[in-house]
Amino acid sequence: MTMNYQGDPLDLERHFVGFTEAATPRVVVDARVLDANIAAMQDRVGGAAALHPHIKTHKSIAIARRQIAAGASGITASRPNEAAVFIRAGIGPVTIAYPLVEPRQVAALLRLGAEHGIGLRLICDSEEGLDSLVAGSRMAGIPASVFLKVDVGLGRVGVDPQSQRGVALAERIAGCELELLGLISHAGQAYGADGRDGIEKIARQELAILHGFRDRLTAGGIAVPIISIGSTPTICAHAGFEGIAELRPGNYVFFDLTAIRLGIAHRSDLSLAVAATVIACNDTHAIIDAGSKTLSSDLGPHGTRAGKGYGEAWVVGRDAPLPVDRLSEEHGFVAHAGMRPAIGSKLLVLPNHACPVANLAASLLLLGDRTTEEVRVDARNGELHL
C-alpha cells in the first residue's frame, strides 16, 4: 500500500543509519547530510555574499563551528542569551536579528562581546529602540553597530520601506554616535508560499524593496554599506544576490517537511529526525514515545499551519511513511492503516519544522559513518542570564 505523500522516499538503508540503536525519544542528525547541506549552502552563495547563518536552528556550538570551518563569515542569533553562549565560545561576529529595547541588556551584550573579542551587530526599527541602543552604548562605553531592520512583507519587525519614518530613522542612526551598518530583512512570509515560484517572486520583491530603499537613502546622503537578507526558502529558490553583501539562512542545515512542501529540498536532504519507539498499539494507531514535548506542535514555521499532521513516521523496510496524526505531550499517534508495527520497534519521524525540535532537546545524536557523537544544544531556550 502506498501512502499519499509528496516527493521522494526516505532511504533508511543509507540515511540516518544506526538510528535504531538510539535510546528513544532521541533527536538524531545524519552527519553526512548535515555537512553536505552546510557545504551546499556555501557553494550556492559562492563568493557573491558572506554567509552569517542563523544558529537558532541548531543552537549548537559544535554545528556552528562546522559552518565556520566551511566558510561562514559569522553567525546570526535571536535571543540575547543565545548570542551570549556563542560569544563566550568565541564564535562571531554575532548579528542579533532581534530588536533590543532595554539599555542594560544592550550594555551587557556589548561588554560581553568586547571581553571576548567578538563583534556584535544589532538591529533597530523604532525611535524607542534606537534610544535604548544609544543609552546601552553609553553605559558600556562601546558604540553599537546597527542595521536598520526593514519589513519586506512578513509584517513583523521592521520599518515600512515606503515610509518617511524609515528614512528618518536611518538618518537618525547615521547621524548619531552609533555605526549604521546598512539594511537587514527577513522574508519569512516565504514559508507561506505555494512552492518555488511563489518563493522566487517573494525573493525578487525583497531585493527590489531593499535596492529601492537603499537608493533613496544614498540619494539622501546616507551610506548603506551592507544589505543583509536571510531565509532558507528565498536563498534556496533564488540564485541572484545582486547588491547583497550578507545572507543569514538558518533552517538549511537540517531542512524538514516544510522545505519539502516548499520544493526546496528532497527527503535525502533532511538531516534531522526523531528516533522513536512503538510503546503501544490500538486498532487505528501505533503509539510512539515522542509527543509535542519532543516534536513540538508546530505545523510549520511562523504560525503557518500547512502541515496536515505532526510529521511522517518511516519504518525500516517500508517505502512510504505513516502519518503522525496527533500528539499528546509524550505520545505520538501514528496511523498504521492496518500494518501494525511491532511494540518495541523503532520508527524515524521527520518533523514539520526542525528548529523547535532541536530546541526541545538537550543534545543531538550525530550519526556518522560507524560512529556517533553527542552534540549539545548549548543555547537552548529557557536560560535568561547573559
Place this chain on the structure above:
Amino acid sequence: MTMNYQGDPLDLERHFVGFTEAATPRVVVDARVLDANIAAMQDRVGGAAALHPHIKTHKSIAIARRQIAAGASGITASRPNEAAVFIRAGIGPVTIAYPLVEPRQVAALLRLGAEHGIGLRLICDSEEGLDSLVAGSRMAGIPASVFLKVDVGLGRVGVDPQSQRGVALAERIAGCELELLGLISHAGQAYGADGRDGIEKIARQELAILHGFRDRLTAGGIAVPIISIGSTPTICAHAGFEGIAELRPGNYVFFDLTAIRLGIAHRSDLSLAVAATVIACNDTHAIIDAGSKTLSSDLGPHGTRAGKGYGEAWVVGRDAPLPVDRLSEEHGFVAHAGMRPAIGSKLLVLPNHACPVANLAASLLLLGDRTTEEVRVDARNGELHL
C-alpha cells in the same frame, strides 16, 4: 473597547504582582494562586482518594515538594528520565504512567528506586510490554509493581475493557512474579469536551467502565486492589470518586486558557503566565519577545486545536486581553486593534496549555508576596540518561 473573550477578567492589581520587573521572556508563577490550587485539589479529593499528582506539568522538585507537603501521597511521571529526577530527589512513590517496553530501562529504574528507597509503579497494556517488565525485573532482581492500563476512550494506550485480551493480560500479570496493583486510566478525551457537562459525562463513563472491568476481573478471581484515574478536567468537573483509590491530575497546579474554555477554572485560578516585552509595533500587531519557543505552538492538550490563537496578552490598566494571533520562534504577534502598547512595555500572556510552557523554560519565577523565588524545571525534557 471590550474584546470578545470568555470568563472573568484578569486582575493584574492582585494577580502576578511584580511581573513587570522580570527580565523577559520569563515564565512567571503566582505563588499564592499555585498554593491555593494545590490546597483546593487536596480539599476536593478529601479523604476519599489518595492524590498522586502528575509532575509532567511543572517538572519541578520544589513544586512537587509543595504538593507532598499539602498531602499528596506520591507523584506520577511520564518519561523515564522525568521519573529518575524525582526518585533521586527522594520524592515518591513514583507512578510511571507510560508503558515501558525495554527491559534494560525497566531494570535501571527499578534499581534506581531501590537505591533511593522510592517505590516504583509501572503500567502495562500489552503482552510485549509485560514480557519487558518481567525481563527487566529479573535483570534487576526486583519484581515490578504493575497497573493494567485501560483505554477509557482516548484511544491512545490501554487495553480495550470489553475485550477478552484485557482480561487475559490481567490474568497473566496476576499469575506471574510481578505485583498487579490494579487498573489505571486517563480520560484525556475530556480536553476535547464542550464544557463541564460533557466532561462530567466522560468522567461518569470512565468510572462505569473501570467498575465494570474490575467486577469482571474479581469475578474471575483476580484481585484489583487499586483503581487509579487522572485528568484535571474529569476530577474538577466530577466530585464522585466511589471505588477510586487514587487520582493523578497534573495541570491543576497552573491551569490555563484550556481550563477556562472547559469551564473548570476562572482566570483568577491561573497561576502560570509568560511575562513579555513589546519589542516592535506595526499597524496591526505589537510584536513581543515570546514566540513558539517560549509559549509552544499548542492550541490545546492532546492535539485539540480549540485555541483560536496562541494566548491572551494582558496589559496593566486594561480590562480586556489582546489576542496573540501568530507566533514565530521568538516573536509573538499581538493584535493591538489600534491601541498600540508602547515599545518596551510589559505584557502578561496566558497560554493555551501550561504544561509545554513550563517544559520550555529552564526555571520558573515564583512571584510571592514582595519576594520572588527562582524554581528550576529540574526534569525538563531532552535529557535521556537515567
